[in-house]
Amino acid sequence: MTDEIRAFLFAALTEMKYDIEGADDDTVFGPAGLDVDSLGLAELAVRVEDRFGVTFDDDEAEALAMMTVGEFCRTVGARVQPSSAH
Amino acid sequence: MRAGVTVTGIGLVSPVGSTAAEVFDAVCAGRSGLARPAEGHPVHGVVDVAAFSPDIDPASVLPGPESRVVDRAVVMALRAAGDALADAGVEVGRDVDPYRVAVIVSGVGGLSTLASQVLARAERGRFGVSPYMLPGTLPNMGAARIAIRHGIRGYTSSIGTACAAGAQSIGEALRILRADEADLVLCGCSEAPLFPTFADAFGNARALAHGWSDPTAASRPFDRRRNGLVLGEGAGVFVLERTAHAVARGARRHADLLGWGANNDAYHPTTPRPDGSGAAHCMRTALRDAGLGPDDVGYLNAHGTSTRAGDAAEVAALRDVFGAAGPPVSSTKGVTGHVLGVSGVIEAAIGVEALRRGLLPPTHNLDDPDPGDDLDHIRKQPREAAVTTVMSNSFGFGGHNVSLLLGPPGA
Numbered sequence: 001m002t003d004e005i006r007a008f009l010f011a012a013l014t015e016m017k018y019d020i021e022g023a024d025d026d027t028v029f030g031p032a033g034l035d036v037d038s039l040g041l042a043e044l045a046v047r048v049e050d051r052f053g054v055t056f057d058d059d060e061a062e063a064l065a066m067m068t069v070g071e072f073c074r075t076v077g078a079r080v081q082p083s084s085a086h
Numbered sequence: 087m088r089a090g091v092t093v094t095g096i097g098l099v100s101p102v103g104s105t106a107a108e109v110f111d112a113v114c115a116g117r118s119g120l121a122r123p124a125e126g127h128p129v130h131g132v133v134d135v136a137a138f139s140p141d142i143d144p145a146s147v148l149p150g151p152e153s154r155v156v157d158r159a160v161v162m163a164l165r166a167a168g169d170a171l172a173d174a175g176v177e178v179g180r181d182v183d184p185y186r187v188a189v190i191v192s193g194v195g196g197l198s199t200l201a202s203q204v205l206a207r208a209e210r211g212r213f214g215v216s217p218y219m220l221p222g223t224l225p226n227m228g229a230a231r232i233a234i235r236h237g238i239r240g241y242t243s244s245i246g247t248a249c250a251a252g253a254q255s256i257g258e259a260l261r262i263l264r265a266d267e268a269d270l271v272l273c274g275c276s277e278a279p280l281f282p283t284f285a286d287a288f289g290n291a292r293a294l295a296h297g298w299s300d301p302t303a304a305s306r307p308f309d310r311r312r313n314g315l316v317l318g319e320g321a322g323v324f325v326l327e328r329t330a331h332a333v334a335r336g337a338r339r340h341a342d343l344l345g346w347g348a349n350n351d352a353y354h355p356t357t358p359r360p361d362g363s364g365a366a367h368c369m370r371t372a373l374r375d376a377g378l379g380p381d382d383v384g385y386l387n388a389h390g391t392s393t394r395a396g397d398a399a400e401v402a403a404l405r406d407v408f409g410a411a412g413p414p415v416s417s418t419k420g421v422t423g424h425v426l427g428v429s430g431v432i433e434a435a436i437g438v439e440a441l442r443r444g445l446l447p448p449t450h451n452l453d454d455p456d457p458g459d460d461l462d463h464i465r466k467q468p469r470e471a472a473v474t475t476v477m478s479n480s481f482g483f484g485g486h487n488v489s490l491l492l493g494p495p496g497a
Contacts, residue, residue: 016154017145017154020153036151046217047213050213
C-alpha cells in the first residue's frame with residue numbers, strides 16, 4: 001500500500017511541476033525538501049482524498065507540512081480501508 | 087505648481103509587437119494583427135477573426151507549481167510589467183523605495199481559467215477544483231503577482247471599468263503621483279478574452295465583425311461598411327514617475343502625462359449615449375486638468391472600435407468638443423483589434439511614438455467614412471506633423487469614459 005501511495009504522490013507532484021529528483025521517504029515537504037507551499041499541500045490533500053477515499057481535517061492538512069514523504073505515506077496508508085482503494 | 091508626471095517605461099504584449107516602436111511601425115504600415123483562429127485554438131469555429139498575441143510560457147514568469155493553474159491574463163501582465171521596468175531601467179529597492187512604488191494593473195480577470203474550472207467541477211465535483219484557481223483568476227492577481235515578483239510594497243489595486251480600465255489605471259496613477267503618494271507607478275491592463283464563452287457573449291450581443299472573407303478587413307473604424315469589433319488579447323504596462331524622481335535618477339523620459347478625465351454616460355450598460363455628450367464632457371475635463379484648450383490637441387487617438395453605434399457617438403463627441411476644424415483623428419484598432427481594457431495602454435504608447443516621431447498613424451481599412459462624418463481622418467498613409475499634445479480616448483461597457491493627454495518631455 002505504501003508503495004502505491006508513494007508512487008501516486010510522486011506522480012501528482014510531478015504533474016504539479018514540483019522537482020522530485022532525489023526525493024525519498026526521508027524528504028520533507030517543507031523548504032528543506034520538496035518546498036511545497038500551503039496551496040500545493042492543499043491540492044495534494046485533495047488529490048489524495050480523491051484517489052484513496054480518505055479525508056483530512058484542517059489540522060491534519062496543516063500537519064502534513066511537517067511530515068516526511070515516508071510518514072505521509074504511512075499516515076495515508078493506515079487510513080485507507082482496503083476496499084476503498086480503487 | 088503641481089508636480090509633473092512622466093513616462094519612463096513601456097511594456098507591451100500585443101498582436102503587433104512588444105514595444106511602442108514595433109506597434110507604431112505596424113500601425114503605420116497597415117501590418118494587421120488580425121487573423122483567423124488556428125485549428126485547435128479554443129475560439130476556432132467560434133469567431134471568424136481575432137487578434138492573437140504571442141504565446142508566453144507561464145513558467146517563464148512564475149515558479150513551476152504556480153504556473154500550472156494560472157490564467158493567460160496574469161501571465162501577460164507579468165511579462166508586460168517586467169518589460170516596462172526593464173525599459174525604465176528600474177530595479178525596485180535599488181532605484182526606488184519599495185513602499186514608494188504603486189501598481190494599478192486592471193482587466194476582467196482570468197475568466198477562461200474560471201470557465202474551465204466550472205466545467206471540471208461539473209464533471210468531477212469538488213475534486214475537479216484546484217486551490218490554485220483563485221490566485222490564477224482573481225482580477226487583482228495581475229497587480230498582486232507584479233508586486234510579489236518585484237518586491238513592490240506600496241499602494242496596489244486593479245480597476246474594473248471594462249474597456250476603459252487600462253486608460254483609467256494610467257489616469258489613477260497620475261492622481262497618485264500628483265498627490266505624492268508614490269514616486270513610481272506601474273499602471274496598465276491585461277486581457278485574455280479569447281475563449282468560447284466570452285467570445286460567444288460578444289457574438290450573441292451582435293458586437294463582433296462578421297462575414298469578411300479577408301480577416302484583416304474585419305476591423306474598420308469609422309468606415310461605412312464596418313459591422314463590429316474584433317476581439318484581441320494582450321497586456322500593456324506603463325512606468326509613470328514623478329518627473330523630479332525620474333530626472334534625479336537620470337532616467338530617459340518617453341513623454342509626459344499632462345492630464346486626464348473620467349466620467350460616466352449614465353445611459354445604458356453597453357450602448358454609448360448617442361449624442362456623445364458624456365465623452366465630450368470627459369475630453370473637456372482632461373483638457374481643463376492639463377490647462378489646455380481644444381486647439382492645442384495635435385492628434386487624437388480615438389476609441390473607434392468599429393461598431394456602428396460606438397463610432398457614431400464618438401464622431402458626435404469630437405464635433406462637439408473640437409468643432410469643424412478639429413485635430414487629425416485615427417483609430418488604430420483597424421490593425422490591433424480591440425484588446426478591451428488594454429487598448430487604452432496600447433494607444434497611449436502609440437501616442438508616445440507619434441509625439442517622438444512627428445508622425446500620425448492612419449486608420450486601417452477606413453475607405454469610406456459615414457455620410458456627414460467630416461472629421462479630419464488620417465487615412466491610408468501616416469501623416470507627418472510635429473505635435474505637442476496627443477489625446478487618447480477609451481470608453482467601456484458600463485458607460486465609462488476616459489481621456490488621457492500626453493505631451494513631449496517638458497521642464
